[in-house]
Amino acid sequence: MNVTEPMFLALTALVDEPRHGYGIVQEVERLSGGRVQLKIGSLYGVLDRLAGDGLVELDREEIWRGRLRRYYRLTDDGARILEEEAARLAANAAAARSRLRARGLPARPAEGTT
Amino acid sequence: MNDPEPVLLERRYRAALRLLPASYRAEREEEMVAAFLEMSGDVPDERGPRPRWGELASVAALAVRVRLGGAGARAAAWGETVRLVALLGLAYQATLGVHGLVWRAASAAAHLPVLGAAPSPFPVVADVLWVVAFVAVMRGFTGPAKVTAVAAGTVSLLLIGAGPGDQLTWAAPPAALMASVPVLALLAGFHAEAPATVRPWRLLLPPVAAVLPSVLLLRAPLPWDSAFEPLLALSSLFLPDAIAAVACAVAGVVALRRGWAPSARLALAAAGTLLLAWRLPMAWPVPGAEVVWGPAAVLCGVLAVVIPPLAVTGRRLLPPARRMRPGRAA
Numbered sequence: 001m002n003v004t005e006p007m008f009l010a011l012t013a014l015v016d017e018p019r020h021g022y023g024i025v026q027e028v029e030r031l032s033g034g035r036v037q038l039k040i041g042s043l044y045g046v047l048d049r050l051a052g053d054g055l056v057e058l059d060r061e062e063i064w065r066g067r068l069r070r071y072y073r074l075t076d077d078g079a080r081i082l083e084e085e086a087a088r089l090a091a092n093a094a095a096a097r098s099r100l101r102a103r104g105l106p107a108r109p110a111e112g113t114t
Numbered sequence: 115m116n117d118p119e120p121v122l123l124e125r126r127y128r129a130a131l132r133l134l135p136a137s138y139r140a141e142r143e144e145e146m147v148a149a150f151l152e153m154s155g156d157v158p159d160e161r162g163p164r165p166r167w168g169e170l171a172s173v174a175a176l177a178v179r180v181r182l183g184g185a186g187a188r189a190a191a192w193g194e195t196v197r198l199v200a201l202l203g204l205a206y207q208a209t210l211g212v213h214g215l216v217w218r219a220a221s222a223a224a225h226l227p228v229l230g231a232a233p234s235p236f237p238v239v240a241d242v243l244w245v246v247a248f249v250a251v252m253r254g255f256t257g258p259a260k261v262t263a264v265a266a267g268t269v270s271l272l273l274i275g276a277g278p279g280d281q282l283t284w285a286a287p288p289a290a291l292m293a294s295v296p297v298l299a300l301l302a303g304f305h306a307e308a309p310a311t312v313r314p315w316r317l318l319l320p321p322v323a324a325v326l327p328s329v330l331l332l333r334a335p336l337p338w339d340s341a342f343e344p345l346l347a348l349s350s351l352f353l354p355d356a357i358a359a360v361a362c363a364v365a366g367v368v369a370l371r372r373g374w375a376p377s378a379r380l381a382l383a384a385a386g387t388l389l390l391a392w393r394l395p396m397a398w399p400v401p402g403a404e405v406v407w408g409p410a411a412v413l414c415g416v417l418a419v420v421i422p423p424l425a426v427t428g429r430r431l432l433p434p435a436r437r438m439r440p441g442r443a444a
Binding site: 004020021022025039040041042043044045048064067068069070 | 144145147149150151169173175176179
């Protein structure tokens with residue numbers, strides 16, 4: 001399946017714990033260093049697709065300040081797909097870095113690493 | 115739960131969410147509103163807050179995706195209908211494009227004078243762009259197809275707007291519809307979640323084949339001098355738009371008799387309606403000019419008979435809308 005960057009980041013946001021809609025938006029922004037800021041309509045488009053493919057599922061519902069919060073969690077299938085996609089991206093990145101080194105350009109550290 | 119008093123921003127966001135289908139809102143509206151308000155923070159009504167354009171655009175895009183391919187067989191059928199309308203519309207425009215290019219090449223080869231205003235390169239540009247857009251979408255290159263189709267539609271609309279006054283009055287609205295509907299259907303129907311399909315090369319042939327009858331008629335040794343009017347009436351039925359109308363009517367009859375899917379019926383009904391709108395100005399009775407409006411009236415009559423049963427049965431056979439639980443895994 002084609003995993004877009006927002007889908008990849010939303011799956012990653014759910015690895016450590018279930019999150020509600022705005023929690024996913026915040027975590028995606030944090031994970032991407034502020035580069036990806038999901039709009040609410042886009043978020044639910046992503047969640048629809050992930051839920052439709054069985055990669056995330058409803059964890060629980062809560063009422064917070066009188067409003068509905070639905071928490072979503074990663075399924076086993078979601079974890080497997082995320083692992084496969086991460087491996088694919090890592091292989092691509094390794095190939096790019098290897099060729100850049102061969103060209104004589106110093107490889108830049110990835111964002112978020114020191 | 116006790117719902118908090120809605121603030122102005124909430125009311126405005128809920129108004130935007132009405133773009134979404136009612137079944138989707140029944141499941142998602144409350145959590146979308148909650149997430150949106152959490153993201154927006156406390157904004158007093160005195161400031162007259164509105165959802166940002168980006169938020170509204172994301173809701174509009176979600177509405178298109180949900181209606182044309184979201185969860186449920188009904189949305190999938192509507193999505194397929196819109197994609198078929200895009201393909202049929204682009205096939206038609208590609209046919210006109212091939213026809214225009216062939217005739218211009220033939221005129222140039224025969225050194226025929228060009229009637230009317232000085233020749234402009236824009237019709238050729240539009241013809242080529244429509245053909246490229248059709249080939250691209252049929253071969254699965256939907257991104258380039260969208261860009262090319264938007265360019266083709268823009269050039270065509272500019273040409274329609276620059277046409278002579280009488281043409282602008284009668285033929286401009288249906289021509290503008292013909293140029294814009296396939297592009298809009300392409301943009302709406304071929305979204306990221308739409309199934310990617312690469313269609314076989316042989317399906318690119320109909321636009322070329324539809325041009326052959328008019329070329330063959332021109333080359334045939336016909337007695338134009340002695341039977342000008344009957345031959346003129348006959349030749350008008352060999353033009354690409356007449357062939358498209360006949361093909362649409364025949365396909366419609368086959369769809370009804372063989373029980374084609376509702377999406378195919380609805381798409382043929384939509385394409386037939388566009389062709390009917392296109393031919394209708396030509397079918398206006400003008401005394402003494404029966405050879406011009408007579409064939410057009412016959413084609414309009416055939417389309418008018420086929421379209422209603424296609425639309426009614428297509429709509430009736432659509433799968434029922436289902437209540438969705440989008441948060442749960444399948």
